Amino acid sequence: MPNSSNKCNDQSDLNAGGNDLNEYALSCYMRYMEGDESGLEEIVRVFSRPLLLFINGYVNNISIAEDIVSEAFLRLIIKRRRFKGAALFKTYLFSVGRNLAIDYLRRSAKNKTVPLVEDSPADIEELEAQALADEQKRKVHSALLKLNELYREVLYLSFFEGFTNEQIAKVLNKSKKQVENLLYRAKQSLKSILEREGITL
Amino acid sequence: MKDYKEITAAVLARKAEYMRKKRARSRATIAAACVLCLALVVSVTVKPLSVYFNAKSIENLPKSVSNYNELYSAISAIIRQNRVVNDLGGWKGTVGEAAPNAPEAPQDSDGRQNNSKDYSDTNLQVAGVQEADIIKTDGDYIYAISSNNLYIVEVDGDKLELVSKVEDWDDYNTGYYEMYITENRIIALKYYYDDSYYGYAVPEIAWDGMFWMSSTIGVDIFDISDKTEPKLINSIGQSGYYVSSRMIDDTLYLVSNHVIYSNIDKSKPETFVPKTFDNDGEYLINPGDIILNTDYTDGYSTQYLVLAGIDTSGDGEIVSSKAMFGFGSSIYASNDNIYIPTYTQIKEGEMVHSATKLFRFSIDEGKIELAAEGVVKGNILNQFSMDEYNGNFRIVTTLYSYKDYPTDNGEFPVSSSDDSGQSNELYVLDSDLNIIGKIENLAKGERVYSVRFMGDIAYFVTYEQIDPLFAVDLKNPKSPTLLSALKIPGFSQYLHPYGEGLLFGLGTDADMEGRASGMKLSMFDVSDPRNVVEKHKLALTNLWSEAQYNHKAILINAERNIIAFATDLTYYVYSYSDETGFKQEAVINLADDVYYGYSVRGLYIGEYMYISAGNTLNAYSMTNYERVATLKYYEERPGTTLPSGEGKQEPDVEVTPATPTIWSFETIILDVADEYIVVESDYDEFRIRIDEKLTRIYDENGELSLDELKAGMKIFAEISELVVHDTGIAEAVANIIKVY
Structure with a gap:
C-alpha cells in the first residue's frame, strides 16, 4: 500500500491489535490534525475493517455499518482530541462506533423495513477475511x-x-x-x- | 464493500457537510446563547428593579402588532442585539435552558368510575385539567403509545386483546409523544422531526424511548367510536417545539416555543411568523394575535411562545392562536387560566437576581387572551411550583443572586459566597399579578426540590444536606406565615396529598452528611401544619425511579391505598397504613420480556393492575400480583435487539448494582483536567467543573442543577451513552447525581 508520510510508514500487522499499532495510529492522527490528509487514510486503513466487523455485529448490514464507521471517524477528526496514551485512541473509536450503532438501532426500531440490499454470506466472509487474517x-x-x-x-x-x-x-x-x-x-x-x-x- | 480509500472519502465528505451545517448552526446558536448566557446578557439588558414589580394594568399589557412589517423590524432588532451579545464572547450554548426543570407533583392519579369498575387516570395536578401521557384508560380499553405508535387494547380483567393500532414504522420523521382521550376521541400529540432543526431538550415530555427534536408540534385527532378502526379526523399543529399542553373538557391547549433564525426575509413573512395548520392548509398567525412583548429586548432571543386553543370535538378546529416573544419550559393551568413563567433577571443596586416574568392568559373554550403580566424574583422548579387558589396565584421560587460585575471572555465568573447567594421565596399574587404577600429569604444556600399547594397551606422542600419540609399558611394571602420547618435526612422530590392529614413524599434518601443512598418514601403527618412529623419512612437503597422527576410515572391513590412506580424494569407496589407504615405489596420484574422501552406506567382497572413497558402490556391480579395476561404491542425485530444495558438484560449475568441515571447522559466525557472535565455532546465540547467534595457541578455561569446538566448535555446529543474515560470522574458524576 502506498505511503506518503514519514511517520506513518510502519506496516504493522493489522490484526496485532497491540500497543505498537495504537501508537502508530495515534501518530497518523497527529499528522492528520497537523494537515496531512494521508494520516486519515492510514487510520481508516488500519481500523476500518475491525471496526466495520464490530459494528456489523450490531446492525447486521454492511452498508449501514459502513455509514456508521464513517461517522465514527468523523467524530475523531472534527476536533483535535488529546488521548492519554495511545490505547485510549482505539478505545475511543470503538466506544463512539458502538454508541452510534446503538443510536442507529434505536432509530430503526421505528423502521421495520428490511434493508434494500441484504448482505450475502459471501460479503460477510469477505469482510471477515479482510478484518481477520x-x-x-x-x-x-x-x-x-x-x-x-x-x-x-x-x-x-x-x-x-x-x-x-x-x-x-x-x-x-x-x-x-x-x-x-x-x-x-x-x-x-x-x-x-x-x-x-x-x-x- | 467500500475499501479504505472510499471510506476515507466518505469521512471527508461528511466533514465538509458538517462544516457547512456548523456554519448554519452557529447562526442559530446565537439565539440559544443569548438566553443561556445569563451573566453576559445581564450586563447588557438587566433593568432596575423599580421597572418591575409593578404588574401591568390591562391597558399597559403588551399589544399585538398591526402588521408583519412591524414584527419584522422588532425581530431584526433582537437579532442585531443577539449578535452583539454573541460577539462579546458568549460561550457556546451548551448548558440548556437555565431553567430548573425537574419533578412535578399532583392530585390523586385520580380514580374514576365506569360501569362500576374504578380505574386510575394519569396523575394530575389540577382536578378537571387533563395532562397528556403515554398511556390512558377509560376502564374498558387501554390506549398506549409505544415506540411512537398508537395501540388500543381491549381490557376485561385478565383478558387483553389488541383491537387496533396506528403504526407507521417506515417514517421515523413523525410519531406520537403523548396523548389525551375523551369520549370516542384520541388526541395524540405528534412530533415532526426535522433534520435541520437544531433544538432544545423538551423538559416536560414523557419519554417513550426515543426522543426527537421537533420543530413542529402536531395534534392528530382520531374518532374511536369504533375501537377496531380509529379514524383520523384532523391533523392540526403549529410551529415550535413542544413545551406543554393541557386539556379541559374537549379543548386542548397547546404551548410550543418557536425559534426564529437570523435568515429572515421581510418579503416572506413565513420566515419570521409562526404557522398553524390543519387538514385544509397552513396559516400564518395573524398580526393581531402576535403580541409584541414590550420587553422583548430583554435578551429573550428570537423565540416565540406559541399558544393554541383547539376544539377537538366535531371536525377539530383551532379556536384561537397567540404568539408572543419569550420562552418558557413549564406551564400551570387552572380551569380558567394558563400561567406561563419565562426567565428574566432584575437588578437591585449591585446585585442581579434571577427572576421569572409571569404571563397569565385567560382561557375559555379555546379562546386565549393575554390577561396579566407580572414579575417575581427567582425561578420555578416545575409546574407544581405554581398554583391558583381563590383568584390568587401562588408561586415558590429559588432565587439566585450575584454581584453584577463584568465577565471577561467567557471565563468562569466564579461566584464566591460573598457576592452571590441562593435562597427561596414564596409569593402570592392577585389576578393582575401584583405581589400581595410574600415570604423571602428562606433556606439560604438551598434550592427547592418539591412543592405542593394544598388549599390554604403550601408545603415545599428545600435541600442542602438535610431536608427542611416547610409548611406555610396562606389563609391570609397578604401575610403568608411560616408554620413549621421539619428537618430530616434526604429530600422529597414529589409531594402528594394522601388522604386525610397525610402528605406522601417520594424522593432521595441521604445520610446526615447529605450523601444520597437511594430512594425514600415518606409519609408526613400534616394534620397539624404547625407540627409536621415524618410518621413513616422507607428507604430503598440503590434504587432510582422516573417518578422522582415525572409525576406521571407514579400511580398513587389513597382511596385504593396504592403507591406504585417503576425503577428501571422493576415495578414496585406499596400500600400504607397508619400503624405499620409502608408495606410492599409486590415487586414485579418486567425485564424478562420487555424488548424495548424506557417509560414504565402502571394503572389499575377494577381488581387488576396493568403495566405497560416497552412493547409489552402485562396484566396482574391485584390480590396476589400474579401475572394473568400478557400482550405485545408489536413484535421484536430480529437484528435490532439492543446490546447490553438497554432493554433486555441478560438474566444470568451477575450485574452489580449500578448507578442507573448516569448512563443515560448522552455524552462522552473526554478529558479530565485539574479543575474541570471536558464533556462532549455530539460534536461539541464543553467544560464543567466539579467541586472538591464532588457534590456539585458548575459551568461557566455558576452551579448547575441536575436538570440543567441533563438538558445541556442533551442539546447536541446523538451519542447514546456516556463513556467515561476516567473511572474516578464516573464515580464523581455518579456521586453528584446521587446527591441530587
Missing part, C-alpha cells in the same frame, strides 16, 4: 455470531481486538468486575458452541 479467528468469529450480543461484543473486543478488560469496561460502560464475569461466561458459552461444531482451539 487468521483462519482460526474467522472460524471463531462465525461461532461468535451465534452468541447473544452481550457475550459477542465482549469476546469480540477481547479476542479479536486485544482490548484489556479495563478497555472493554470503558467501551461497554461496565465495571471491570462485570466485564470479567461476562468474559468468563461468554467463553464458556463459546466453548460449548465450538465443541458442538468440532472446532478445537
Whole structure:
C-alpha cells in the first residue's frame, strides 16, 4: 500500500491489535490534525475493517455499518482530541462506533423495513477475511455470531481486538468486575458452541 | 464493500457537510446563547428593579402588532442585539435552558368510575385539567403509545386483546409523544422531526424511548367510536417545539416555543411568523394575535411562545392562536387560566437576581387572551411550583443572586459566597399579578426540590444536606406565615396529598452528611401544619425511579391505598397504613420480556393492575400480583435487539448494582483536567467543573442543577451513552447525581 508520510510508514500487522499499532495510529492522527490528509487514510486503513466487523455485529448490514464507521471517524477528526496514551485512541473509536450503532438501532426500531440490499454470506466472509487474517479467528468469529450480543461484543473486543478488560469496561460502560464475569461466561458459552461444531482451539 | 480509500472519502465528505451545517448552526446558536448566557446578557439588558414589580394594568399589557412589517423590524432588532451579545464572547450554548426543570407533583392519579369498575387516570395536578401521557384508560380499553405508535387494547380483567393500532414504522420523521382521550376521541400529540432543526431538550415530555427534536408540534385527532378502526379526523399543529399542553373538557391547549433564525426575509413573512395548520392548509398567525412583548429586548432571543386553543370535538378546529416573544419550559393551568413563567433577571443596586416574568392568559373554550403580566424574583422548579387558589396565584421560587460585575471572555465568573447567594421565596399574587404577600429569604444556600399547594397551606422542600419540609399558611394571602420547618435526612422530590392529614413524599434518601443512598418514601403527618412529623419512612437503597422527576410515572391513590412506580424494569407496589407504615405489596420484574422501552406506567382497572413497558402490556391480579395476561404491542425485530444495558438484560449475568441515571447522559466525557472535565455532546465540547467534595457541578455561569446538566448535555446529543474515560470522574458524576 502506498505511503506518503514519514511517520506513518510502519506496516504493522493489522490484526496485532497491540500497543505498537495504537501508537502508530495515534501518530497518523497527529499528522492528520497537523494537515496531512494521508494520516486519515492510514487510520481508516488500519481500523476500518475491525471496526466495520464490530459494528456489523450490531446492525447486521454492511452498508449501514459502513455509514456508521464513517461517522465514527468523523467524530475523531472534527476536533483535535488529546488521548492519554495511545490505547485510549482505539478505545475511543470503538466506544463512539458502538454508541452510534446503538443510536442507529434505536432509530430503526421505528423502521421495520428490511434493508434494500441484504448482505450475502459471501460479503460477510469477505469482510471477515479482510478484518481477520487468521483462519482460526474467522472460524471463531462465525461461532461468535451465534452468541447473544452481550457475550459477542465482549469476546469480540477481547479476542479479536486485544482490548484489556479495563478497555472493554470503558467501551461497554461496565465495571471491570462485570466485564470479567461476562468474559468468563461468554467463553464458556463459546466453548460449548465450538465443541458442538468440532472446532478445537 | 467500500475499501479504505472510499471510506476515507466518505469521512471527508461528511466533514465538509458538517462544516457547512456548523456554519448554519452557529447562526442559530446565537439565539440559544443569548438566553443561556445569563451573566453576559445581564450586563447588557438587566433593568432596575423599580421597572418591575409593578404588574401591568390591562391597558399597559403588551399589544399585538398591526402588521408583519412591524414584527419584522422588532425581530431584526433582537437579532442585531443577539449578535452583539454573541460577539462579546458568549460561550457556546451548551448548558440548556437555565431553567430548573425537574419533578412535578399532583392530585390523586385520580380514580374514576365506569360501569362500576374504578380505574386510575394519569396523575394530575389540577382536578378537571387533563395532562397528556403515554398511556390512558377509560376502564374498558387501554390506549398506549409505544415506540411512537398508537395501540388500543381491549381490557376485561385478565383478558387483553389488541383491537387496533396506528403504526407507521417506515417514517421515523413523525410519531406520537403523548396523548389525551375523551369520549370516542384520541388526541395524540405528534412530533415532526426535522433534520435541520437544531433544538432544545423538551423538559416536560414523557419519554417513550426515543426522543426527537421537533420543530413542529402536531395534534392528530382520531374518532374511536369504533375501537377496531380509529379514524383520523384532523391533523392540526403549529410551529415550535413542544413545551406543554393541557386539556379541559374537549379543548386542548397547546404551548410550543418557536425559534426564529437570523435568515429572515421581510418579503416572506413565513420566515419570521409562526404557522398553524390543519387538514385544509397552513396559516400564518395573524398580526393581531402576535403580541409584541414590550420587553422583548430583554435578551429573550428570537423565540416565540406559541399558544393554541383547539376544539377537538366535531371536525377539530383551532379556536384561537397567540404568539408572543419569550420562552418558557413549564406551564400551570387552572380551569380558567394558563400561567406561563419565562426567565428574566432584575437588578437591585449591585446585585442581579434571577427572576421569572409571569404571563397569565385567560382561557375559555379555546379562546386565549393575554390577561396579566407580572414579575417575581427567582425561578420555578416545575409546574407544581405554581398554583391558583381563590383568584390568587401562588408561586415558590429559588432565587439566585450575584454581584453584577463584568465577565471577561467567557471565563468562569466564579461566584464566591460573598457576592452571590441562593435562597427561596414564596409569593402570592392577585389576578393582575401584583405581589400581595410574600415570604423571602428562606433556606439560604438551598434550592427547592418539591412543592405542593394544598388549599390554604403550601408545603415545599428545600435541600442542602438535610431536608427542611416547610409548611406555610396562606389563609391570609397578604401575610403568608411560616408554620413549621421539619428537618430530616434526604429530600422529597414529589409531594402528594394522601388522604386525610397525610402528605406522601417520594424522593432521595441521604445520610446526615447529605450523601444520597437511594430512594425514600415518606409519609408526613400534616394534620397539624404547625407540627409536621415524618410518621413513616422507607428507604430503598440503590434504587432510582422516573417518578422522582415525572409525576406521571407514579400511580398513587389513597382511596385504593396504592403507591406504585417503576425503577428501571422493576415495578414496585406499596400500600400504607397508619400503624405499620409502608408495606410492599409486590415487586414485579418486567425485564424478562420487555424488548424495548424506557417509560414504565402502571394503572389499575377494577381488581387488576396493568403495566405497560416497552412493547409489552402485562396484566396482574391485584390480590396476589400474579401475572394473568400478557400482550405485545408489536413484535421484536430480529437484528435490532439492543446490546447490553438497554432493554433486555441478560438474566444470568451477575450485574452489580449500578448507578442507573448516569448512563443515560448522552455524552462522552473526554478529558479530565485539574479543575474541570471536558464533556462532549455530539460534536461539541464543553467544560464543567466539579467541586472538591464532588457534590456539585458548575459551568461557566455558576452551579448547575441536575436538570440543567441533563438538558445541556442533551442539546447536541446523538451519542447514546456516556463513556467515561476516567473511572474516578464516573464515580464523581455518579456521586453528584446521587446527591441530587
